[in-house]
Amino acid sequence: MNQVLDVLSWVLLSCGGFFILVGGIGALRMPSFYTRMHAASVTDTMASFLVIGGLILQAGWSLATVKLVAIILFLMLTSPTSSYAVANAALLSGMKPDTKFKANKGGRES
Amino acid sequence: MTILFAVFLLSLLVIIAVAIIRAENLFVALMLTTIFSLLMATNFFILDAADVALTEAAIGAGITTVIFLGALALTSEHEKPFVAVPWLALPVVAVTAALLIFASFDNPRLGDPEAPIHQHVVPWYLEQTPKLVDIPNVVTAILGSFRAFDTLGEVFVIFAACIGVLFLLSARKPSETRCTAPASVGLSQHLIPKVAGRFILPFIILFGFYVQFHGDFGPGGGFQAGAIVATGLILFALLEGEERALRAFPRWIMMAMAAGGALLYALVGVAGIAMGGKFLDYSVLSSDPIAGQHLGILLIEAGVGITVCGSLLLIFHAFAARESF
Numbered sequence: 001m002n003q004v005l006d007v008l009s010w011v012l013l014s015c016g017g018f019f020i021l022v023g024g025i026g027a028l029r030m031p032s033f034y035t036r037m038h039a040a041s042v043t044d045t046m047a048s049f050l051v052i053g054g055l056i057l058q059a060g061w062s063l064a065t066v067k068l069v070a071i072i073l074f075l076m077l078t079s080p081t082s083s084y085a086v087a088n089a090a091l092l093s094g095m096k097p098d099t100k101f102k103a104n105k106g107g108r109e110s
Numbered sequence: 111m112t113i114l115f116a117v118f119l120l121s122l123l124v125i126i127a128v129a130i131i132r133a134e135n136l137f138v139a140l141m142l143t144t145i146f147s148l149l150m151a152t153n154f155f156i157l158d159a160a161d162v163a164l165t166e167a168a169i170g171a172g173i174t175t176v177i178f179l180g181a182l183a184l185t186s187e188h189e190k191p192f193v194a195v196p197w198l199a200l201p202v203v204a205v206t207a208a209l210l211i212f213a214s215f216d217n218p219r220l221g222d223p224e225a226p227i228h229q230h231v232v233p234w235y236l237e238q239t240p241k242l243v244d245i246p247n248v249v250t251a252i253l254g255s256f257r258a259f260d261t262l263g264e265v266f267v268i269f270a271a272c273i274g275v276l277f278l279l280s281a282r283k284p285s286e287t288r289c290t291a292p293a294s295v296g297l298s299q300h301l302i303p304k305v306a307g308r309f310i311l312p313f314i315i316l317f318g319f320y321v322q323f324h325g326d327f328g329p330g331g332g333f334q335a336g337a338i339v340a341t342g343l344i345l346f347a348l349l350e351g352e353e354r355a356l357r358a359f360p361r362w363i364m365m366a367m368a369a370g371g372a373l374l375y376a377l378v379g380v381a382g383i384a385m386g387g388k389f390l391d392y393s394v395l396s397s398d399p400i401a402g403q404h405l406g407i408l409l410i411e412a413g414v415g416i417t418v419c420g421s422l423l424l425i426f427h428a429f430a431a432r433e434s435f
Contacts, residue, residue, distance in 0.1 A: 081306040
């Protein structure tokens with residue numbers, strides 16, 4: 001049983017690490033502000049949930065688990081909100097989403 | 111492993127420090143400063159200084175950023191172009207850096223039990239805290255009781271800094287005609303931050319009180335708690351707008367808090383004299399010396415928290431009430 005939990009937690013931790021890496025690469029390489037933010041917000045939500053989930057499996061039934069669950073709940077509320085706030089602020093300050101790719105495609109089709 | 115992690119964090123700190131110097135956009139520099147503070151807090155935590163880490167995270171990364179953002183809203187986003195080359199600064203910085211690096215060779219190894227810090231008064235504190243004060247967190251015992259006079263000084267420094275900022279910022283009276291400015295509406299038009307913020311707000315305040323009253327047993331205390339509660343109330347001001355925040359929590363309450371907390375601290379000291387002890391000697395406050403110590407630390411931590419919270423709120427509202435130039 002312990003072995004299974006250990007393997008499961010490491011799978012979760014590795015997946016979390018993978019998503020952090022993907023988010024980092026995306027934040028550097030994506031073409032426009034909104035796509036970069038989309039990539040970065042993956043790190044905020046998906047990756048941190050996976051990492052903390054893995055840590056919960058490592059911690060077992062203890063006080064640490066309660067604290068980690070509290071952290072997950074807090075992140076669940078704050079991370080998407082902050083992503084929204086950043087994107088919203090960008091939109092309000094006049095940064096238009098880059099629709100060049102879509103427009104080009106539509107142009108070719110019609 | 112810990113050393114590896116610490117070295118990684120320290121090199122990140124150097125990189126971020128260079129990036130802060132190179133950044134020309136002040137907003138970027140501010141965000142980098144926040145990251146610097148968070149990394150510093152992690153570093154303190156690795157060194158087992160949980161109290162300092164909590165303070166750095168709450169004040170350095172949290173509330174300083176908000177106050178700087180308030181200041182940035184008043185000025186422009188870009189650094190002034192710097193024309194004159196400061197030739198004098200180069201040798202001064204070089205000599206100071208060389209001295210500091212030279213001095214660091216004399217530093218004891220990290221965690222060395224023979225280091226002077228572990229030989230001086232620390233063994234006495236560790237030995238006497240269970241006997242004289244009887245609280246688990248020795249840091250709180252040192253700051254609140256053994257060296258209460260220093261902490262009193264710190265509280266008055268914060269109080270004085272708050273008064274100084276208020277003097278500087280309210281030199282001109284805010285004009286009466288700015289009720290429709292966007293800042294006074296807050297985020298009330300934005301549903302998602304408003305809902306999430308309202309949901310989180312009570313928990314932030316609750317956590318602040320937890321840090322305040324749990325300071326005897328774990329990391330925490332008045333400074334951190336005051337900053338956390340102030341952050342919660344600033345969040346309220348950001349969500350609901352300046353006007354509603356000031357109606358819910360008027361300025362005179364903040365002023366009374368900033369002055370009253372420091373006064374409470376000093377009065378606890380005077381009460382010690384009045385009851386036959388020395389200034390800030392809590393043992394005489396109750397018939398049992400240890401209960402007296404507990405009471406004294408509770409009261410002065412409350413004083414510290416109240417002053418810090420009131421001062422930070424006053425500074426924030428002083429920035430928010432100011433018209434931009």
